[in-house]
Amino acid sequence: MDLQDDVSNQQNSERGSQISHLALDIGGSLVKLVYFSRNNDSRRDDDNEQRSRNECLGVSDSDTCQPFLDGRLHFAKFETSKINDCLEFICSKKLHLGGFQDCTAPSSENICVKATGGGAYKFADLFKEKLGICFDKEDEMDCLVTGANFLLKTVHQEAFTYLDGQKEFVQIDHNDLYPYLLVNIGSGVSMIKVDGDGKFERVSGTNLGGGTFWGLGRLLTKCKNFDELLELSHQGNNRVIDMLVGDIYGGTEYAKIGLSATTIASSFGKAISDNKELEDYKAEDISRSLLRMISNNIGQISYLNALRFGLKRIIFAGFFIRGQAYTMDTISVAVHYWSNGEAKAMFLRHEGFLGALGAFRSYEKQSLDGLMVHKIVQKNPSSISSAGDKSCCSLNSDSKNENENSGCSVYGM
Numbered sequence: 001m002d003l004q005d006d007v008s009n010q011q012n013s014e015r016g017s018q019i020s021h022l023a024l025d026i027g028g029s030l031v032k033l034v035y036f037s038r039n040n041d042s043r044r045d046d047d048n049e050q051r052s053r054n055e056c057l058g059v060s061d062s063d064t065c066q067p068f069l070d071g072r073l074h075f076a077k078f079e080t081s082k083i084n085d086c087l088e089f090i091c092s093k094k095l096h097l098g099g100f101q102d103c104t105a106p107s108s109e110n111i112c113v114k115a116t117g118g119g120a121y122k123f124a125d126l127f128k129e130k131l132g133i134c135f136d137k138e139d140e141m142d143c144l145v146t147g148a149n150f151l152l153k154t155v156h157q158e159a160f161t162y163l164d165g166q167k168e169f170v171q172i173d174h175n176d177l178y179p180y181l182l183v184n185i186g187s188g189v190s191m192i193k194v195d196g197d198g199k200f201e202r203v204s205g206t207n208l209g210g211g212t213f214w215g216l217g218r219l220l221t222k223c224k225n226f227d228e229l230l231e232l233s234h235q236g237n238n239r240v241i242d243m244l245v246g247d248i249y250g251g252t253e254y255a256k257i258g259l260s261a262t263t264i265a266s267s268f269g270k271a272i273s274d275n276k277e278l279e280d281y282k283a284e285d286i287s288r289s290l291l292r293m294i295s296n297n298i299g300q301i302s303y304l305n306a307l308r309f310g311l312k313r314i315i316f317a318g319f320f321i322r323g324q325a326y327t328m329d330t331i332s333v334a335v336h337y338w339s340n341g342e343a344k345a346m347f348l349r350h351e352g353f354l355g356a357l358g359a360f361r362s363y364e365k366q367s368l369d370g371l372m373v374h375k376i377v378q379k380n381p382s383s384i385s386s387a388g389d390k391s392c393c394s395l396n397s398d399s400k401n402e403n404e405n406s407g408c409s410v411y412g413m
């Protein structure tokens with residue numbers, strides 16, 4: 001099944017589906033949306049589509065949900081600076097009226113939507129004014145942890161390690177999941193020690209995060225969007241700008257303290273001695289150095305916090321990662337290097353949607369509409385295939401392009 005097929009399946013299935021339970025995570029850089037669509041019981045076409053989708057994904061009919069449990073989770077994201085695009089999207093799909101479309105719609109002042117992240121506070125008035133909805137605010141850290149635990153416990157092949165270009169899925173024993181360190185790399189970075197469902201402590205954070213990479217990168221390279229900056233980093237060479245141990249030690253290592261000649265001694269350090277201006281550096285090299293600097297730093301601080309609490313497992317999430325090989329490799333190497341191989345860096349395929357999923361799950365806590373997402377996922381992973389409007393991905397691992405899963409569905413960007 002190619003992506004396009006799934007998009008049209010998606011559009012067909014949305015026509016015959018009931019959208020409900022919109023949840024939002026409004027961060028400093030991005031707004032993330034999760035909503036659920038339940039397929040109409042009466043639509044045999046949809047049943048057939050679901051069946052053929054399951055066949056494509058290797059899910060047997062016996063695993064298929066009962067029609068009343070049948071549905072999908074949809075994911076979308078927008079830049080927070082373009083919040084109006086997000087409002088338009090919600091409005092065009094009537095997501096805020098979801099679940100009530102076929103019934104008598106309640107008066108709009110009664111409509112509450114689960115929302116988390118700083119924007120749940122910042123944009124509350126805007127959403128009220130433009131869409132007539134109010135936010136039922138959920139704590140951001142709580143949502144991140146709920147989202148992470150949900151993915152780790154219920155989605156097959158969600159967590160993986162990435163080292164030397166090798167991606168390896170990790171099957172985590174549910175009884176051996178805790179404790180772990182969750183490192184969410186958004187605009188800024190939060191480090192959370194997770195000891196169980198709802199049992200956690202934010203133990204650290206750093207202001208050098210995804211916003212720093214994108215902000216500095218934009219200023220230094222004049223890139224117009226984040227993906228362009230990432231793309232540039234692929235072709236770059238950080239050694240042009242970074243000062244290596246070898247640059248200081250005349251080409252040799254500093255073996256006594258275990259530093260190889262190629263270890264970065266000082267990120268961007270070469271720029272102080274080169275008689276060069278910004279224009280003399282290639283945007284590719286700047287982007288590469290910047291990505292390496294931020295990823296390395298986060299990897300190191302994460303390791304130190306893991307060490308502080310004796311944690312062996314560090315799970316990295318947040319949209320900064322974007323399934324980027326170089327980012328994940330740098331973080332993994334930093335963790336491996338500093339911990340002498342004792343601690344392990346892991347990544348999540350739905351890295352950027354933890355908060356939104358956590359907010360979404362909080363509907364279930366209130367047992368609204370008997371949603372039972374947990375059961376749906378366990379019975380049939382394909383039924384929470386995720387889709388946005390323009391592209392679509394699956395929570396299963398059978399997708400042709402795994403990076404599309406990591407980036408997940410994108411609308412309006």
Ligand SMILES: Nc1ncnc2c1ncn2[C@@H]1O[C@H](COP(=O)(O)OP(=O)(O)OP(=O)(O)O)[C@@H](O)[C@H]1O
Binds near residue numbers: 317
């Ligand atoms: N299309 C994009 N536009 C802007 N930033 C992007 C994009 N894709 C990935 N990013 C990166 O992801 C980061 C945002 O990640 P995420 O959405 O997890 O955090 P956030 O919720 O916005 O931030 P915070 O939690 O700190 O408020 C950005 O700072 C940037 O580094």
Ligand SMILES: CC(C)(CO)[C@@H](O)C(=O)NCCC(=O)O
Binds near residue numbers: 186187189190204207
């Ligand atoms: C402020 C939040 C929690 C907003 O998501 C995040 O951007 C963050 O964790 N920043 C790092 C703040 C600090 O601990 O230095």
